[in-house]
Amino acid sequence: MKKLSISILAIILAFNVSILFTSCENSEKDADEAAAEMTEEANEATEESAAEETVTADYSAGEAIYKSKCMACHQENGEGLDPSFPALKGKTVNLDMVVNGKEGTAMAAFKNQLSDQEIVDVVNYVDHAWGNNADDITLEDVAAVKK
Ligand code: HEC
Incomplete structure (x- = not known):
């Protein structure tokens, strides 16, 4: 009886750890994606302001x-x-x-x-x-x- 409860406990523990791992991976991936998106947005903003400059001064x-x-x-x-x-x-x-x-x-x-x-x-x-x-x-x- 004691052995059984220990192994159940071990299973539960292993399960929790694996959840923890996958959620970590996901959040890491999310962070990467967010960073990539931010860089893209920043680049777009720079391009836009460069385009505006050419419009205000047309030589x-x-x-x-x-x-x-x-x-x-x-x-x-x-x-x-x-x-x-x-x-x-x-x-x-x-x-x-x-x-x-x-x-x-x-x-x-x-x-x-x-x-x-x-x-x-x-x-x-x-x-x-x-x-x-x-x-x-x-x-x-x-x-x-x-x-
Ligand atoms: C056929 C060649 C030629 C063409 C075409 C020409 N330049 Fe020049 N330019 C010269 C030479 C040679 C000098 C140097 C004159 C001297 O001995 O001081 C000079 C000097 C100048 C300078 C003074 C540079 C300095 O060091 O302060 C300016 C400004 C200038 N040119 C603008 C122009 C502009 C604008 C045009 C077009 C509208 C033009 N040039 C077309 C040959 C040319």
């Missing part, structure tokens, strides 16, 4: 002008070509240079090739490309430097 018109009028010399990455063409990356655009050019060099006076609005667009693009971060310029700024 796509300037980017198109850069690609057709400036990229051949200053390069797609803005690093120029040493020693002939200076980098635009890591600088604030010298507006006078873009508007009036520099005689005796390959840098043309773009007031003869682009409208004032196109100059504003391309300068503001360059000033926000490749990590550049200068204040936007306006049509008045272009008019003020024209020679």
Whole structure:
């Protein structure tokens, strides 16, 4: 009688332990899943805020002008070509240079090739490309430097 109750007790104990184990496994799995979900959500949030940034500051018109009028010399990455063409990356655009050019060099006076609005667009693009971060310029700024 005593033996029987001991073995019943042992069975009950074993059963409880196995329940404990499975529930542990489950909660571990749940925690992993929750962590994965959180990472996913965080990634989505970052993507969304990146997309919002592009919407609030749209330099796509300037980017198109850069690609057709400036990229051949200053390069797609803005690093120029040493020693002939200076980098635009890591600088604030010298507006006078873009508007009036520099005689005796390959840098043309773009007031003869682009409208004032196109100059504003391309300068503001360059000033926000490749990590550049200068204040936007306006049509008045272009008019003020024209020679
Ligand atoms: C045919 C080649 C060529 C093209 C195209 C060109 N540039 Fe230049 N750019 C130069 C050269 C060469 C200089 C250096 C002039 C000098 O000797 O100071 C220069 C200088 C500059 C500078 C001054 C850089 C500094 O170090 O401060 C800016 C800003 C600039 N260019 C912007 C532009 C923009 C914007 C465009 C397009 C609208 C453009 N460039 C198109 C050749 C070019």
